[in-house]
Amino acid sequence: MELKPAFRTFAIAAGAVALLSATAVEPVAIHVQRLIESLSPALRQKVRMPFNDAERFNWHYTPRSRRGVAIGDLSPSRRELLHAVLRTGLSASGYQHPGAGADPGPPRGKR
Secondary structure, eight states: OOOOHHHHHHHHHHHHHHHHHHHHHHHHHHHHHHHHHHSOHHHHHHHOOOTTOGGGGOOSOOOSOOSSOOGGGSOHHHHHHHHHHHHHHSOHHHHHSTTTSOOOOSOTTOO
């Protein structure tokens, strides 16, 4: 089936965007995998949730109990792995934004 020129241009552009997106996502996915592999089974269980879980939308700052793992509960080496995810996935200015690259200090219970 021959595509009309406008559809062919759209298909080429859509394919280029998909390729660029996959290329941009791969380094982030590698760092996420390294972080997940570094976690104990108990922490790994806490960070894994179904994609359609409502907790996925709980990203605003309102002090309350949340599921998952707090940055303050991570060891320094795991925090560095987390920062690698953030540095790879955010722009330089996004990573420098207050809070994005913030480190809460030593793990809880070790202060």
